[in-house]
Amino acid sequence: MHKFILMEENYLTYPKHFVAVDCIIFGFDGDDLKILLVQRNFEPKKGEWSLMGGFIDDKENSDQAANRVLNTLTGLENIYLEQLNTYTEIDREPTARIMSISYYALINIQDNIQINEKYSAKWFDFKDRPDLIFDHNVMVKDAVLRLRRRATTRPIGFELLPEKFTMKDLQNLYEAIFDEKYDKRNFTSKINALDVLVKTNEKDMSSSKKGSFLYTFDEEKYNKKISEGFMFKI
Amino acid sequence: MHKFILMEENYLTYPKHFVAVDCIIFGFDGDDLKILLVQRNFEPKKGEWSLMGGFIDDKENSDQAANRVLNTLTGLENIYLEQLNTYTEIDREPTARIMSISYYALINIQDNIQINEKYSAKWFDFKDRPDLIFDHNVMVKDAVLRLRRRATTRPIGFELLPEKFTMKDLQNLYEAIFDEKYDKRNFTSKINALDVLVKTNEKDMSSSKKGSFLYTFDEEKYNKKISEGFMFKI
DNA sequence: ACAAAAGTGTTCGTCTTACACCCATGT
DNA sequence: ACATGGGTGTAAGACGAACACTTTTGT
CATH class of the missing domain: 1.10.10.10 (Winged helix-like DNA-binding domain superfamily/Winged helix DNA-binding domain)
Known part of the structure; x- marks a missing residue:
């Protein structure tokens, strides 16, 4: 049976967690919908494709973290970003328990973007994207649903x-x-x-x-x- | 300038955070839309109205935490729950930095619910609800938008x-x-x-x-x- | 002159909306 | 008999879907 943990006094006895953001970055080149992915350069799953992400710092909220991550990768500022879902499965990453808040970004590929070479990033045709690590495939699937909904609600x-x-x-x-x-x-x-x-x-x-x-x-x-x-x- | 914290090796050097869930519990009594709120019995803001919430434990994901919180309050199991947004402002609570994942629940008030007396909970007419602590008013506003969207998408x-x-x-x-x-x-x-x-x-x-x-x-x-x-x- | 993409209207059917009267029953 | 809420249909307009030909201009 589960120990009860509710909002009560003594906050500090409760467990703390790693929390990251992951960005689903959509682009459009005039013909096809694109997604920007990065190739991991560290273990585990080094060399495989994933979303661009980063941990949330003590001094920033998650929107700021997502902007920072995006800016680090592309150099762009003031990009359209929208929070999606939060993924909290205990074993979603093998190394440690890390919760992740997903964000999606819409960027205009024509703004000649200088992609930070440190991250081996690449634009993929959305329909032809590689398999991703962990639960990133699920995140992407959820994101495209949101993108479609958003597109019916406003001219995107x-x-x-x-x-x-x-x-x-x-x-x-x-x-x-x-x-x-x-x-x-x-x-x-x-x-x-x-x-x-x-x-x-x-x-x-x-x-x-x-x-x-x-x-x-x-x-x-x-x-x-x-x-x-x-x-x-x- | 901000120190870069990205997904790299050495996970364990990154900061950890308190993460809670808060439940927006909707009900319907045949005439009016209702919301179930609890009166805080601890500081800060003791005596004021708030959403029912709880910290996420090491051994559960956020869906499980939300179910647990709801079950603790109402005794109900298998309630319709859906994750909404994650609120991460650094100072959203005064005591400590606590991120919160909001969930909304739909419950049928006629299932004679035994509300746990420990939490001084009360059903309010949605249109006549009290002011809530912290950012809970925002959470509720976001939740009712989602409820409406959900209701146009399926007969709820x-x-x-x-x-x-x-x-x-x-x-x-x-x-x-x-x-x-x-x-x-x-x-x-x-x-x-x-x-x-x-x-x-x-x-x-x-x-x-x-x-x-x-x-x-x-x-x-x-x-x-x-x-x-x-x-x-x- | 022709190839290649741009630009433009009409018709038909379906869906949405507005609207008012009779029905069944308990008192 | 009457008061109360329950139940039902139709007509007009708006909107969505299907559909084909003319225009421009570079070669």
Whole structure:
């Protein structure tokens, strides 16, 4: 039978635990959804692929830890990060009991990122990612579900696309996230109905002879819509 | 500048933390959404209202800890519990740094619950709950958002209603969760379209002279629908 | 002139919403 | 007989899904 441990006096007699964060880092290159993974350079499981993680320090909260980890790996600041789940199985890592709070990040690959070489990190096609250590596969599966939910709730492109993008880019992004194909006409009119994009008069000439118009997000309108609680359903 | 703490060798040099669980316990009495709160019987904030919580032991994961806490308070087993967020602000409690993983529970108040008297717990109308200690108000706000999301994704009545219930009960429950009123005819036909209820030939005579039919959930159909990924939108 | 991608509207069916009257029964 | 809550259907509008042709321009 289990010894009772409830919130009572004498805090200090209770056990303490290692707590880490692990980041599921999503990117988009215009065609495919990507995930940034690191190759472990220490035992156990040295050489295998894993999420980028780090322990939480005494002087930071978990959001700060996740930002720090991400910044150490990519040099980026102010990245979109969202807490997901906390994994607490006793034997989830073999070395010691370590709880882990997962975070997912959305980053725009085009911001030329200087990946810290110390961590042997690599972008993988999401659909073609390697098997990961420990429970990291589960974390990734949970994260993509959240990403999809988030994408139905708000147009997520802000974070994953460059400042200017074509309608095709945006459609490719949604198709990559949901692993589905959409009709171009329906997609366009749904996006236009949202009324959060601004059509610039520049064209991207790289993909066709005709060229396709570039759009930007109207951040103000977008934030207004969010605060009014709109839902974006593809 | 911050000292780097990343996942590397020498796990044991990293700091450890207190980690607790806190339970947001929802109930439904047929009319109103309820929340079960406990009055602290120790300092700090002795006498004030809070969520029921407890520290995570070395030999249990957080789900088990949440179940234990809930069981200690109510004597109930196998309650629907779902992990929510993890709160890690350094000063979220004044005594020591304690991280807390929140869980929400759905319980059917009619199962005559023997609340452990040691904890001076009390059911409050959700809309009329007292101010809570620390960041527990935030936890509750986050929890009700999740409850609403969950309720749009699956008919949640299983957990919050007694085995047999009237259509009115179910409507009252959804109205309580969303704090909105629905049209009786539309509600009924939407529920019927879901095809997960079984109409018994018993009536509840307590609410009217005519009496109203009692329903049960068809658990098999319900699980089948869930696995097919249906969405229940009110 | 042709190849290759961009851009654009309409129709049909389904779902959502608004709305009001009769029913069964106990008193 | 009447008061109380229970139970039911329909019409109008909004929304989602399916679908194909014209435009532009570089080669």
